[in-house]
Structure formats: structure tokens, C-alpha cells
Amino acid sequence: MPGKPKRKADSALYKVERLEARVSEQEKTFFARAAAIQGRTLSEFVVSSLHEAATRAIQNHEVIQLAERDRQAFINALLNPPEPNANLKAAAKRYFKRASR
Numbered sequence: 416m417p418g419k420p421k422r423k424a425d426s427a428l429y430k431v432e433r434l435e436a437r438v439s440e441q442e443k444t445f446f447a448r449a450a451a452i453q454g455r456t457l458s459e460f461v462v463s464s465l466h467e468a469a470t471r472a473i474q475n476h477e478v479i480q481l482a483e484r485d486r487q488a489f490i491n492a493l494l495n496p497p498e499p500n501a502n503l504k505a506a507a508k509r510y511f512k513r514a515s516r
Contacts, residue, residue, distance in 0.1 A: 434465075443457075446460060
């Protein structure tokens with residue numbers, strides 16, 4: 416309703432935020448054609464495409480961050496290996512005993 420203040424919960428139900436972008440006439444025509452092919456309005460198409468692109472960007476970033484942490488942990492383990500614990504020492508003794516037979 417006009418004049419009625421928006422509650423925080425309302426923003427989850429109603430689209431109250433705006434995005435604006437300047438595009439060329441050719442780009443707008445191109446995007447509108449794609450939207451029509453999918454049976455969507457241009458706004459629906461843009462928001463959906465933007466959502467998909469944002470999801471991919473975030474997922475790619477998280478994968479790269481995880482890969483970097485894994486790489487660092489691997490390099491650190493190679494350069495600074497931990498001391499073997501009692502279980503590992505016992506397993507090595509058993510291995511060498513069997514291998515020397």
C-alpha cells in the first residue's frame with residue numbers, strides 16, 4: 416500500500432529493490448529475443464540470468480579457495496611432515512618385518 420512503511424519481512428515477499436543497467440539498443444533487442452524464446456519478460460530473463468551468473472561466480476570462488484587451502488596443506492605436509500605416532504611406527508615395523516622374509 417502506498418505510504419505504508421515496509422517491514423523487514425515484507426521485503427522477502429515483495430520485490431522492492433531495483434537494478435538498473437545501460438545497454439545498447441542491439442543488446443536490449445538480443446536479450447528481449449532470448450526472453451521471448453523462453454516465454455519470460457525481459458525483467459524475468461535478466462534477473463534469472465543474473466542469478467545464474469552470480470551462483471556460478473560464487474561457486475567457482477569457493478572451489479578455488481578450497482583448492483588453494485588444500486594445496487597449501489599438502490605443501491606444508493611435504494615441507495614440514497609431522498612426527499610419526501606410535502601406530503604408524505608399529506605399522507612400519509610390521510611392514511619391514513614382512514618385507515624382509
